[in-house]
Amino acid sequence: MKQMKLGTIGSGVIVRSILDGVKVTEGISLEAVYSRTEEKGRELAEAYGAEKVYTDLEAFLSDDELNFIYVASPNNLHYEQVKEAFLHGKNVICEKPLCPRREQVEELAALAEEKGLLLVDATPTAFLPNLDIIKEWLLKVGRVRLVTASYCQYSSRYDKLLEGEVPNVFSPEFAGGCLQDINYYNIYLNVTLFGKPESAVYYPNLCRTGVDTSGIAVLRYPDFVSECTGAKDTWGDNMVQIQGEKGYLCIDGGANGLTNVRLVTKEGEASRNLQENPDRWLYEVQNMTKMLLEEDHETIRERLKITAAVIEVMENMRKDAGILFPGE
Ligand SMILES: NC(=O)c1ccc[n+]([C@@H]2O[C@H](COP(=O)([O-])OP(=O)(O)OC[C@H]3O[C@@H](n4cnc5c(N)ncnc54)[C@H](OP(=O)(O)O)[C@@H]3O)[C@@H](O)[C@H]2O)c1
Structure with a gap:
């Protein structure tokens, strides 16, 4: 593919x-914008130099000039919108989490295959250069025994929740909650590095809408246990620590930042960072664009397998914890 027309x-x-x-x-390049309101669409289009603004989804998806749709709607809409985009012959980049349920991810992956289209979820973690350092240095810490990951980001939408509103991100109707929004990144990093855990349990702090505003997930692997903390109602030092019998890795910035990696062993200490630029989305866009332009189907399939496993772990933990979305 020569050009992604978004x-x-x-x-x-x-x-x-x-x-x-x-x-x-x-x-x-950005070619068109869809918004439910002309005004918001126009504002976005003007800010980023797009010619076309649509308020009709069908007309937008029928635009022959577009070959990629970027879906950044609330979580509950991803499945239908991605499917519609495929049915209109478009490749898709979809925001995380791709869907609330594994069967939906598998259905979309199968549809993409059937139509010869590309599907990728926009999870920055997967495209950050420091992920390669982590994979390389993981071999130096010996048998992993403990993992701790904390990603906590106080949200202005939590203030709104406390004021009596129900922002989409805290609404079960929109497949919201902290696990979906924030702890997702911790689970994603664990599954990327270690595969699917044997079992997983989620201990949520629930709010009046029935979804979680923070919580701790415990993932059980054959050799070790991993603790994943996520919050939208507190903040703290975001980090990941991977402890092995021969040393440990300390990763700054949390599972969605990976801003610096430090290796400590009995032999000494080292620190590396391939991400000079603090803008994690820049790395995501650049590396994702490269992968998609190359139409690297094998890598894209492998990424989708990781996504499906992440969604399965989250779905099971969520349901076991009693956090249910409409129809469940
Ligand atoms: N990768 C990351 O770092 C990152 C960061 C933040 C969010 N996200 C993901 O991005 C997605 C969007 O998050 P967000 O916080 O922007 O969500 P949001 O504010 O709830 O909604 C996103 C957009 O969807 C449209 N929308 C809102 N409510 C809608 C409704 N009831 N029906 C149809 N469309 C509706 C709105 O656009 P219009 O008004 O223009 O139609 C809105 O700007 C989520 O999946 C989230 O997990 C990812």
């Missing part, structure tokens, strides 16, 4: 973070 769905903050990266990345 149309966006949604006008939240994340769209701007991604489009900031698109603006400076070769091989990808």
Whole structure:
């Protein structure tokens, strides 16, 4: 593929973070914007130089010029919108979490295969250069025994929840909650590095809507146990620590940042960082664009397998913890 011609769905903050990266990345350009309201769509289009604004989803997806749709709507809409995009012959980049349920991920992956289209979920963790350092240095810490990951980010939408509103991110109708939104990154990193755990339990702090505002997930692997903490109602030092019998890795910035990696063994200490730029979405856009332009189907399939495993772990933990979305 020579050029990714992008149309966006949604006008939240994340769209701007991604489009900031698109603006400076070769091989990808913004062509059209879909929003439910003309005004918001126009504002986004003007800020990022898109010619076309749609308020009709069908007309947007039927635009022949577009070959990629970026879905950045609330979680519950991803499945239907990705499916519709495929049915209109478009490749898709979808925000995380791709879907609330594993069977939905598998259905979308099968549809992409059937139609010869590309599907990738926009999880920055997967595209950060420091992930390679972590994989390399993991071999130096010996048998892993303990993993601790903490990603806590106090949300202005939590204030709104306390004021009596129900922001989408805290609504079961929109497949919200902290596990879906934040702890996702910890689970994603664990599954990327270690595969699917043998078992997993989630201990949530629930709010009045029935979803979680924070919580701790415990993942059990054959050789070790991993603790994943996520919060939208507190903040703290975000980090990941992977402790083995011969040493440990200390990763700054949490599972969605991976801003610096430190290795400590009996022989000494070393520190590395391949991410000079603090903008994690820039790395995501650049590396994802490269993978998609190369139409590297094998890598894309492998990534989707990781995504499906992450969603399965989250779905099971969530349901066991009594956090249910409509129809469940
Ligand atoms: N990768 C990351 O670092 C990162 C960061 C933040 C969010 N995300 C993901 O990005 C997605 C969007 O998050 P967000 O916080 O921007 O969500 P949001 O504000 O709840 O909604 C996103 C957009 O969807 C549209 N929308 C809102 N409510 C809708 C409804 N009831 N029906 C149809 N469309 C609706 C709105 O666009 P219009 O008004 O223009 O139609 C809105 O701007 C989520 O899946 C989230 O997990 C990822």
